[in-house]
Amino acid sequence: MDEKITWWERFEHGSLYVALLAAWIAMAGSLYFSEVAGYIPCKLCWYQRILMYPLAGVLAVGLLRRDRHLPVLVLPFSLLGQGVSTYHYLLQKTTLFSEAATCEIGVPCTTMWINWFGFVTIPFLALVAFTIITACCLIALNAGLPDEEMTTATPWVPVVAIPVAVVLAFVLLARVNAQGHEEALAAPAAIAAPAAFPTLIPTRADGPVEPARADIAVVTQGEGLYREACAACHGQDARGVANLGPSLVDSAVILEGEAQAAVAFIRKGVALDDPANTTGLVMPPSGGRPDLSDQQLLAIVEYLRARAVVP
Structure with missing residues (x-):
């Protein structure tokens, strides 16, 4: 049977x-x-x-x-x-x-x-x-x-x-x-004009300075792009990941000088034998995301500057 x-x-x-x-x-x-x-x-x-x-x-x-x-x-x-x-x-x-x-x-x-x-x-x-x-x-x-x-x-x-x-x-x-990238590229007009980016570093010692209302859209876009492209190495709070990526909310490269200079630094990356490499870690050119435009990287920089201002 x-x-x-x-x-x-x-x-x-x-x-x-x-x-x-x-x-x-x-x-x-x-x-x-x-x-x-x-x-x-x-x-x-x-x-x-x-x-x-x-x-x-x-x-x-x-x-x-x-x-x-x-x-x-x-x-x-x-x-x-x-x-x-x-x-x-x-x-x-x-x-x-x-x-x-x-x-x-x-x-x-x-x-x-x-x-x-x-x-x-x-x-x-x-x-x-x-x-x-x-x-x-x-x-x-x-x-x-x-x-x-x-x-x-x-x-x-x-x-x-x-x-x-x-x-x-x-x-x-x-x-x-x-489709998500297309929406991200459809950034506010301020993103297309680097001169329109204000410096978000505090200008007084008695407390943090809120970013201007007109820049909220830029910072919001930068936050989304950061979490997608950078958080894996630098942490969700941008304060770094041990043995992986340093903190960015107190990085002189990100926070000081023109935002375009920070974008140029990200585009170049940091090689292992770079004299400026103080971490012993490699940062690939464009942070490993060559698909991101300069405008998107500018938005990320402005988000990080805003985080340094408003914890």
Whole structure:
């Protein structure tokens, strides 16, 4: 008598489709971070990309061919990727590898472009994806060859549907992000005229000076751009992040002199061997966001100056 096929048995023999979904989400997500959000990948990010991107194609082709050796082909990539992602995450969040020389040139590997909930960074997301792929491959290996009843008659349907769905979802996110940038670029007229920016540094000793009402829109825009582009390294309150980015609310470079000079400094960045580098940290040109216009950087500078005035 035939036994009823359980949902777990079906999952065991379909787990590689979950791995395919994870690989495509990871690949599309990394491209979104670099090509849409403008986050520059560090050296370890590229290593993880090298290990993840081929899996999107290998899993798809292997599923189409019903290759029973597919888990064995995928596991070396996913296991090595887990190792690199774990090392990268520990490099960001701990001092276990404080003496490591990785990423001395270019964007530091300790740069946290995102820090959701205080612990979710980009290498953490990569680690989750590699772990899901590894687990699915191990499940598929344990399941062995599926019975004819559980074999997908048309494997090309999910193999095509999964990448298409993921790509469409991230294209939609990219369009939403682009719309946000367009709204940010539609700044008040004062932003287009650098001379219209007043100095927001206090002019009296008996207390802070409120920014003029006409500048509120500029400061508000700068706050949004700061939280999007700068907060990962310099903190949500702009008071710096230990071993990552210095405080900006008391930075002479930001607060003193012309705002345009501060923008020029941000555009240039700070190399590791720069004589002006007093932190031992690299600031990539444009803060790693070359997509930001001079007007947007001016708005960020004015927001930081306003924060120095109004805590």
